[in-house]
Amino acid sequence: MELYNSLIKDSKALLEKGTAKVWDYEPGRCWTDIGSSELVLQKDAAYELGASGRGSANYVLFTSSGELVNKDQVLLYGPDLKDIKGDVDFARIVLLRVGVLDDDDEMVYRTLKDIEFAKYHVYPEGYMVRMSPESYREQVRVSKKALKKGIGFQAIGNSYIKAYKKDVNVLNATVIFVTAPGFDYEQMKGIAKKANDVTNTLTHILEGLPTDCSVCSLKDICDEVEGMKELHFGVGAKGVEKGHSH
Numbered sequence: 001m002e003l004y005n006s007l008i009k010d011s012k013a014l015l016e017k018g019t020a021k022v023w024d025y026e027p028g029r030c031w032t033d034i035g036s037s038e039l040v041l042q043k044d045a046a047y048e049l050g051a052s053g054r055g056s057a058n059y060v061l062f063t064s065s066g067e068l069v070n071k072d073q074v075l076l077y078g079p080d081l082k083d084i085k086g087d088v089d090f091a092r093i094v095l096l097r098v099g100v101l102d103d104d105d106e107m108v109y110r111t112l113k114d115i116e117f118a119k120y121h122v123y124p125e126g127y128m129v130r131m132s133p134e135s136y137r138e139q140v141r142v143s144k145k146a147l148k149k150g151i152g153f154q155a156i157g158n159s160y161i162k163a164y165k166k167d168v169n170v171l172n173a174t175v176i177f178v179t180a181p182g183f184d185y186e187q188m189k190g191i192a193k194k195a196n197d198v199t200n201t202l203t204h205i206l207e208g209l210p211t212d213c214s215v216c217s218l219k220d221i222c223d224e225v226e227g228m229k230e231l232h233f234g235v236g237a238k239g240v241e242k243g244h245s246h
């Protein structure tokens, strides 16, 4: 699974201008999960992360490379929740090392989708997440009560890692939060869009799209992303055999 590797490298390069606070994963230090989404009313909120008018980005990248991702860690670039005084820019970037996917191409997409869905199963108390996948943003309303109870990114990150690691294909999960001003949130959104293009192209490939690059609408992304064409030509042959080709 190398399709997202260049995007992981771009993300790391983008974050290089800052210094991260790092916590190793501690499953015993997750934030309270309330099991379903909670409405945090504006009057009960201390502030919003990635509110409209602020920078905001959210994406997940996959790799099988142990060189690129090899730790279960939470990274924070910028102030922690207790130190934030008003609305701030916000990004959550997740890097996942996955196993076994190279063995069976048809499993790739389904597994990636399953893993992506894990993010919907994290419901931290006093931390209301609103995602807008079409704009690659994530907005979070943090309650005053949660701040009094000591909510922080270490615990929130641990909760996400725990959710991702429920999938046996996830070998390592690194969850990166960015709250500092001055990062290129627009470029992060650009990476999020490309990741989405890669995942969508995978869907088409695995659904058995004909392997004729000269007339294919996905050519731009396949020209750019290393490994995509190889994947299609491998899977395409199987698709025809199974009569999946349209």
Ligand code: SF4
Residues within 6 Å of the ligand: 201, 204, 205, 209, 210, 211, 212, 213, 214, 216, 217, 218, 219, 220, 222, 228, 229, 230, 232, 233
């Ligand atoms: S490999 Fe070619 S045919 Fe397949 S999705 Fe990419 S551009 Fe289209």
